[in-house]
Amino acid sequence: MIRAIVTDIEGTTSDIRFVHQVLFPYARERMADYVRQHADEAEVAAALAALRSELEQPDADSALLIAALYRFMDEDRKSTALKALQGIIWRSGYHDGDFRGHLYPEVAAQLATWQQQGIQLYVYSSGSVQAQQLLFGYSEAGDLQPLFCGYFDTRVGAKREEVSYRNIAQQIGMAPAELLFLSDLRQELDAARAAGWHTCQLIRDDADEQSRHPQVNRFDQIVIEEFAG
Numbered sequence: 598m599i600r601a602i603v604t605d606i607e608g609t610t611s612d613i614r615f616v617h618q619v620l621f622p623y624a625r626e627r628m629a630d631y632v633r634q635h636a637d638e639a640e641v642a643a644a645l646a647a648l649r650s651e652l653e654q655p656d657a658d659s660a661l662l663i664a665a666l667y668r669f670m671d672e673d674r675k676s677t678a679l680k681a682l683q684g685i686i687w688r689s690g691y692h693d694g695d696f697r698g699h700l701y702p703e704v705a706a707q708l709a710t711w712q713q714q715g716i717q718l719y720v721y722s723s724g725s726v727q728a729q730q731l732l733f734g735y736s737e738a739g740d741l742q743p744l745f746c747g748y749f750d751t752r753v754g755a756k757r758e759e760v761s762y763r764n765i766a767q768q769i770g771m772a773p774a775e776l777l778f779l780s781d782l783r784q785e786l787d788a789a790r791a792a793g794w795h796t797c798q799l800i801r802d803d804a805d806e807q808s809r810h811p812q813v814n815r816f817d818q819i820v821i822e823e824f825a826g
Contacts, residue, residue, distance in 0.1 A: 608781030615699035648678035684727035698732035705738035707816035762792035
């Protein structure tokens with residue numbers, strides 16, 4: 598029986614274009630000035646310290662760090678430090694009403710239905726936990742944070758690695774067979790299935806002919822009972 602659902606964000610609950618056309622440019626435009634102006638603030642300083650560690654350059658100055666951040670953005674590097682700084686900048690955008698978190702039309706209602714059925718809900722995304730909380734907290738459907746029991750990011754591991762899903766199952770405290778992972782990417786689902794999870798692929802456009810996972814076009818097409826075996 599499925600006791601918890603863990604969902605991806607980009608391409609799954611939300612249009613990937615929101616991230617790439619709204620969030621990423623917003624942070625990129627403000628990154629250099631933000632780092633220069635707020636480097637001494639605790640959460641920014643912690644992210645910069647993590648970046649120095651990642652670069653293995655403990656004495657790196659602001660100019661070098663900023664250059665590395667822009668290089669990481671160009672490479673779409675899954676850097677925890679970069680994700681943290683982007684999340685801090687996005688927080689200002691959400692708070693100021695510059696944008697709202699995009700959700701596909703059926704997502705909020707279906708998440709609420711599952712929660713009412715007693716299913717625990719979690720998020721696992723390459724974006725930082727803070728960025729996840731902001732997207733759902735300031736979503737187009739309102740504040741959805743009360744629906745979720747927790748959030749996971751790359752600190753538990755990369756999304757295409759089996760061990761990441763073993764780590765999540767351990768932290769949730771449930772057997773893998775009681776967990777369902779939702780994603781648009783078969784490689785992530787392959788890793789979850791290898792860890793013993795149930796999986797379902799969200800296909801908003803053409804079917805993935807190479808996928809071995811159940812495929813649906815919308816959240817409200819997912820029949821939880823079909824994953825009980």
